[in-house]
Amino acid sequence: MRSKVMNENWHNFLRLIFSMRFHIVVATVFWSDLVDSRKIRGISSSYKRFYREKKSFLCIDGSKMIPFEQVNDDYCDCQDGSDEPGTSACPRGRFYCTNLGFRPHYIPSSRVNDGICDCCDASDEYNSPARCQNSCWNLGQRERAFVEGQMRALDEGLRLKQQLIEEGVLLWREKQAQLRELQQVAEDLQLKLEEHRRKKHEADQTLKALQSSDSGHAGYNSSAVGLFNLLDSNKDGSLSVEEIQSKVTFIRDETRVLTEDEAVTLLGGGHRMDLSTFRNTLWDILTSGDSVKIKDMHSGGAGRLVGDDPHLKAADRAAEWEATNLKKAEESYEQVSAEISELQRKLAIDYGTDWEFLFLNTxxxxxxxxxxxxxxxxxxxxxxxxxxxxxxxxxxxxxxxxxxxxxxxxxxxxxxxxxxxxxxxxxxxxxxxxxxxxxxxxxxxxxxxxxxxxxxxxxxxxxxxxxxxxxxx
Known part of the structure; x- marks a missing residue:
C-alpha cells in the first residue's frame, strides 16, 4: 500500500517537473522569438540566414566580425550598414518594409523612426511617436485592381490585334492583286502606245509627202516652186511688193489690201525675194494658215490657203488625231507607271511579321x-x-x-x-x-x-x- 502511494506521488512529481520544464521551454522560445524579431527588424526573409542568433556576426560584405549583441544596437559597426538593418545608425543602411498585402520594398535607413511612415505597414516607425495606419491592404487592393485592369486591357488589345492581323493579311493580298492588275494594264498600254507611235509616224510621213509634192491645188501648186511661180506674175524670178499685195490677203479680213509695210514684212524686210529665200521664209508662213493666205486668181476673190488643200488638210487632221491619241496613251501609261511605283514602294515597307501594321499606312x-x-x-x-x-x-x-x-x-x-x-x-x-x-x-x-x-x-x-x-x- 505504501509502495503504491509512493509510486503515485513520484508520478505526480514527474508531471509537475515536466509541466514546469514545458512552460520554461515555451517561455524561452517566446522570449527568443522576441529577441530574434528585435534583432532582425528591417530584414527580408532571404537575408534572415545571416542574422541567426549566435555569438558573433559577420558583416555581409565580409569586412568585419562583431559580437551578435551589437546587431541593431543603434551604432554602425559594418561599412555596408548590414549590422543595423532596423535602425538609422548607418548612412548606407537599408530598411526592408515587409508590407504584407502590398509590394515589399527597401527604404534608406535614415528614414527609420523619423516620424514619417514610409512603409505602408508602419514598420519603419516602431519606436517613434508617429501613429500611422496600416494601409498595405488598401494599396494592394488598388494595385491589384489596376493590374487586373491592365490585364483585361491587354487581353482586349490582343483580341483586337488578332482582328487587325487578319485584316492586314487580306489587305496585303488585295494590294498584291491590285499590283498585278496595274502591271497588266501597263503591259496593255505599252502595246497601245507602240501602236499609236506607229500610226503617228505613218501619218507624219504621209503629211510630209503631200507637203513636198508638186501637184497643183485650186489653180496653183502646193509645192514651194509652184506657189512661187503663182505669185511671180511677171516671171522675173523674184517676188515684189506689188505682187505680194495683189495675191496675198489676211485670213480674218480678206477684203483689206496689204499695206506696203506689211508686204515688206512678209518679204523679210526687203522689196524683193528670190525662190531660195522664199522656201525658208514666206513658204512656211503661207502654208501654216495662221495669218495670211493666197487669193484665188481665177475667181478674182479670196482663195483658199495652201493648207486648205483637201488632201493636205485630211493628212494634217490625221496626223493631229494620231498625235492627240499618242499623247493620251503616253499620259495614261505614265499615270499607271506612277501608281505601280508608289504601290511597290508601299509594299516594300516592313509592316510586321503578320502585316498587322499595314492598316496604318493610309x-x-x-x-x-x-x-x-x-x-x-x-x-x-x-x-x-x-x-x-x-x-x-x-x-x-x-x-x-x-x-x-x-x-x-x-x-x-x-x-x-x-x-x-x-x-x-x-x-x-x-x-x-x-x-x-x-x-x-x-x-x-x-x-x-x-x-x-x-x-x-x-x-x-x-x-x-x-x-x-x-x-x-
Whole structure:
C-alpha cells in the first residue's frame, strides 16, 4: 500500500517537473522569438540566414566580425550598414518594409523612426511617436485592381490585334492583286502606245509627202516652186511688193489690201525675194494658215490657203488625231507607271511579321499640344502646325528602331525641315499597347528632336509571366 502511494506521488512529481520544464521551454522560445524579431527588424526573409542568433556576426560584405549583441544596437559597426538593418545608425543602411498585402520594398535607413511612415505597414516607425495606419491592404487592393485592369486591357488589345492581323493579311493580298492588275494594264498600254507611235509616224510621213509634192491645188501648186511661180506674175524670178499685195490677203479680213509695210514684212524686210529665200521664209508662213493666205486668181476673190488643200488638210487632221491619241496613251501609261511605283514602294515597307501594321499606312492621327497641332501619318511623315498656320516637317518615314526582342516597338522619322542650329528635324515614335489607336503625347526634349507616344492594339505583346502584387510571409 505504501509502495503504491509512493509510486503515485513520484508520478505526480514527474508531471509537475515536466509541466514546469514545458512552460520554461515555451517561455524561452517566446522570449527568443522576441529577441530574434528585435534583432532582425528591417530584414527580408532571404537575408534572415545571416542574422541567426549566435555569438558573433559577420558583416555581409565580409569586412568585419562583431559580437551578435551589437546587431541593431543603434551604432554602425559594418561599412555596408548590414549590422543595423532596423535602425538609422548607418548612412548606407537599408530598411526592408515587409508590407504584407502590398509590394515589399527597401527604404534608406535614415528614414527609420523619423516620424514619417514610409512603409505602408508602419514598420519603419516602431519606436517613434508617429501613429500611422496600416494601409498595405488598401494599396494592394488598388494595385491589384489596376493590374487586373491592365490585364483585361491587354487581353482586349490582343483580341483586337488578332482582328487587325487578319485584316492586314487580306489587305496585303488585295494590294498584291491590285499590283498585278496595274502591271497588266501597263503591259496593255505599252502595246497601245507602240501602236499609236506607229500610226503617228505613218501619218507624219504621209503629211510630209503631200507637203513636198508638186501637184497643183485650186489653180496653183502646193509645192514651194509652184506657189512661187503663182505669185511671180511677171516671171522675173523674184517676188515684189506689188505682187505680194495683189495675191496675198489676211485670213480674218480678206477684203483689206496689204499695206506696203506689211508686204515688206512678209518679204523679210526687203522689196524683193528670190525662190531660195522664199522656201525658208514666206513658204512656211503661207502654208501654216495662221495669218495670211493666197487669193484665188481665177475667181478674182479670196482663195483658199495652201493648207486648205483637201488632201493636205485630211493628212494634217490625221496626223493631229494620231498625235492627240499618242499623247493620251503616253499620259495614261505614265499615270499607271506612277501608281505601280508608289504601290511597290508601299509594299516594300516592313509592316510586321503578320502585316498587322499595314492598316496604318493610309491613316493620319493628330494631337493638340498647346499652340501646336502634331500630325503623324505612319510610314509617311510627321508634321507640326502652329496656331498661326505655319506647318513644319518633323521627319519622313525612316525605319523601325525597336529593341532586338521587340523591333516593332519604335519608329524613326528623319530628314525633316532644317533646324536653325543646323541639321534636320527628326521624330522617334514609341508604340504602346492599347485598345484604341491614336497619338497620346508629343514632346520636344531637345532642340529639333521630337518624341511621340503612339497607342495601338497591334503593339500589344503576349505576357508570359505577369508580376502581380504579392506578399512576403
Amino acid at each position: 491613316q493620319c492621327f493628330q494631337l493638340q499640344v498647346y499652340e501646336y497641332t502634331y500630325t503623324l501619318c505612319p510610314f509617311n511623315q510627321v508634321t507640326q502646325k502652329s496656331s498661326a498656320g505655319t506647318e513644319v516637317s518633323l521627319g519622313v518615314w525612316g525605319m523601325w528602331s525597336g529593341s532586338a526582342n521587340n523591333p516593332y516597338s519604335q519608329q524613326v522619322y528623319e530628314n525633316g525641315e532644317p533646324c536653325w542650329q543646323g541639321g534636320s528635324r527628326s521624330t522617334t515614335v514609341t508604340l504602346t499597347c492599347g485598345t484604341e489607336t491614336g497619338l497620346r503625347s508629343a514632346k520636344e526634349p531637345s532642340k529639333c528632336q521630337y518624341i511621340m507616344d503612339f497607342q495601338t492594339p497591334v503593339a500589344c505583346q503576349p505576357v508570359l509571366k505577369q508580376r502581380g502584387v504579392h506578399s512576403e510571409l
